[in-house]
Structures are given as C-alpha cells and as structure tokens.
Amino acid sequence: MPGQRAGEPLVHAGPRQAERVVAVPTTISVRHAELSPGSVLTDELWSVVADAGCAAASIQLCAGTLGALSYVHPAIDHSGQRQATFSDTIAVTEPAFLSSGSATLGLRDGDRFAHLHASWRGSDGQLRGGHLLPGATVGAVPVHAVVRALHEVNQYSETDLETGLPAFTPARRPADALGQRRGVISRVRPGVDLHEAVLFACRKGEFASATICASLGSVVGARLRTGAGRVVEADWPATEFTELTGTVRYAETGSPEVILAGTAVDRNGDVHSGLLIPGQNPVAVTFELYLEEAAADGG
Known part of the structure; x- marks a missing residue:
C-alpha cells in the first residue's frame, strides 16, 4: 500500500502548500564554541548567536557530554490524526557521550525557540538518539559546537497546517552586518527527496559546489547504504536525522553530483548511519536543510 514503507511519500491530512522547498540565501558567520559544563545547552548556544548579531542559526554539536537529558523519538500516531508523532518522553539520568547533533535556532510566538536532534552513547556503550526536549544540560566535558549564525534570515516556527x-520556515530580514561566507537555509516540505532538495537549494544560492552540514529533520523511514551491496531500511513512518552531511559538485551542469551521509533514529529508538540512496529518502514531516558555498572545484 502506498505510503506504508520506507521511501514512499506520506500523504498528510492538511492542505498541501505549492512551494515545497523554501530556500533563502544568506551570508553567515562561523563561530566555534565550548559550552560550559552544567549550563543549559540552548542558553549557551543563544549567547553565541546573539554575540554574532543574529537571531537564527544552524548548528553542529561535535563532541562532549550531555548531563540532564529528556528526549523523544518518532512514533506511529495511533489516533489517526497525523501520519507520525513522537514517543513518550525518555529521561536519561547518566552521562551521555555525544556522537553527533544538529540544532536550528529561531523564533516561535516571538520568543527564542530551538530544535535539537542528537545521538550519544551511554555508559553501557549503546548508541541512542532522538529529539531533545527543552532543558538539556552540558555534562562534565564541554560540548564543542560549530555555530553558523545567519545574518540575513529569521527562522519562524509555527504549527504546519x-x-x-511544528516546523521552521526561513524568511529574509535586513542585516546590520554581513558575514564572510555564503549559505542557503531551507525548509523542505513532505515528499521532497533530500537529494533533490539539496540540488535545488544549491542552485538557489548560485553555488557550483557546496557542503551540507548542521541539518536536521525527518524522512519516510530511511534507506541508507552501509557497505557494498548492503542497504538499511528503517521502519515507516518517520526517521529523524541527528546529522546530515554531504557535498555537491557541478551543480550548474546537467550532471550534478550530490553525496549525502547521515545518522538517524527510527520509531524503535534504533540509530542507523550510512550514505543516503538518491531518490529514496523523501521528507516525512519537515527538514531544516543548511548548505554553504564550497571552494571552486578544480577537477
């Protein structure tokens, strides 16, 4: 049945918007930060973004430990009201050794709002991951964050009809100062394949080459290549990426090259990593996709 397995787009109950990828070019500033042990993760991130004179950012969480932590992962909505929902809240009471993480900072109802996904290992060595709930703290080891502050963009979170x-949508804003690099931040709506979305955003920024990072969101299941002849297919309906990285080359030609790799958590709480198979990872609910211009390709 269509829409009941990984890689097949979901059909949501609400009205479908015509614009499937909202891509906004912007200049950016890159800040590296060590987040203080015991601090609230989002408070530290907001401090870095404010120092850059911005109100929105795309962020990579690279290393360190998390302290107090509550999270959820994708789940089936048995009420039938939505195609996907979240699990019950899971509390982590022991140190979590960060493996990867991504965050989007913006506004909701006029207040600061953050969307965070991460994967980590507990003291038992098992890899876990999910959508972090407000209040997560930095553990005994500082968290290293790479913050890409967006100078010409605001991010607004609203409940998607x-x-x-909820979903973030970028919108242009006047900038007091411009950053030194160029990027594109996008909202990708349901049904759009991630490879297609990346190429669209790259061309929107008029980039011949680009790198993808600091991106998070969900796809329908997930279909990942994990080795020669090996494919992992995560369970329907939604799998959330805690990390998405990749490259684009030759975007201006008729033969572009898009390579994407990621780490994602499924409805069972299992974490998967691999290369995304082109054309087989449509967005489930929303995806916050960030890419930035890369150096000219000499090859």
Whole structure:
C-alpha cells in the first residue's frame, strides 16, 4: 500500500502548500564554541548567536557530554490524526557521550525557540538518539559546537497546517552586518527527496559546489547504504536525522553530483548511519536543510 514503507511519500491530512522547498540565501558567520559544563545547552548556544548579531542559526554539536537529558523519538500516531508523532518522553539520568547533533535556532510566538536532534552513547556503550526536549544540560566535558549564525534570515516556527506538527520556515530580514561566507537555509516540505532538495537549494544560492552540514529533520523511514551491496531500511513512518552531511559538485551542469551521509533514529529508538540512496529518502514531516558555498572545484 502506498505510503506504508520506507521511501514512499506520506500523504498528510492538511492542505498541501505549492512551494515545497523554501530556500533563502544568506551570508553567515562561523563561530566555534565550548559550552560550559552544567549550563543549559540552548542558553549557551543563544549567547553565541546573539554575540554574532543574529537571531537564527544552524548548528553542529561535535563532541562532549550531555548531563540532564529528556528526549523523544518518532512514533506511529495511533489516533489517526497525523501520519507520525513522537514517543513518550525518555529521561536519561547518566552521562551521555555525544556522537553527533544538529540544532536550528529561531523564533516561535516571538520568543527564542530551538530544535535539537542528537545521538550519544551511554555508559553501557549503546548508541541512542532522538529529539531533545527543552532543558538539556552540558555534562562534565564541554560540548564543542560549530555555530553558523545567519545574518540575513529569521527562522519562524509555527504549527504546519499540512502535517499538524511544528516546523521552521526561513524568511529574509535586513542585516546590520554581513558575514564572510555564503549559505542557503531551507525548509523542505513532505515528499521532497533530500537529494533533490539539496540540488535545488544549491542552485538557489548560485553555488557550483557546496557542503551540507548542521541539518536536521525527518524522512519516510530511511534507506541508507552501509557497505557494498548492503542497504538499511528503517521502519515507516518517520526517521529523524541527528546529522546530515554531504557535498555537491557541478551543480550548474546537467550532471550534478550530490553525496549525502547521515545518522538517524527510527520509531524503535534504533540509530542507523550510512550514505543516503538518491531518490529514496523523501521528507516525512519537515527538514531544516543548511548548505554553504564550497571552494571552486578544480577537477
């Protein structure tokens, strides 16, 4: 049945918007930060973004430990009101050794709002991951964050009429100062394949080459290549990426090259990593996709 397995787009109950990828070019500033042990993760991130004179950012969480932590992962909505929802809250009471993480900072109802996904290992060595709830703290080891402050963009979180779930949408804003690099921040709506979305955003920024990072969101299941002849297919309906990285080359030609790799958590709480198979990873609910211009390709 269509829409019941990984790689097949979900059909949501709400009205479908015509613009499937909202891509906004912007200049950016890159800041590296060590987040203080015991601090609230988002408070530290907001301090870095404010120092850059911005109100929105795309962020990579690279190393360190998390302290107090509550999270959820994707789940089936048995009420039938939505195609996907979240699990019950899971509390972590022991140190979590960060493996990867991504965050989007913006506004919701006029207040600062953050969307964070991460994967980590507990003291038992098991890899876990999910959507972090407000209040997560930095553990005994500082968390290293790479903050890409967006100078010409605001990010607004609202409940999406199509899916019934919250989503960030970028919008241009006047900038007091410009950053030194160029990027594109995008909202990708349900059904759009991630490879297609990346190429669209790259061309929107008029980049011949680009790198993808600091991106998070969900796809329908997930279909990942994990070795020669090996494919992992995560369970329907939604799998959330804690990390998405990749490259684009030759975007201005008729033969572009897009390579994406990621780490994602499924509805069972299992974490998967691998290369995304082109054309087989449509967005489930929303995806916050960030890419920035890369050096000219000499090859």
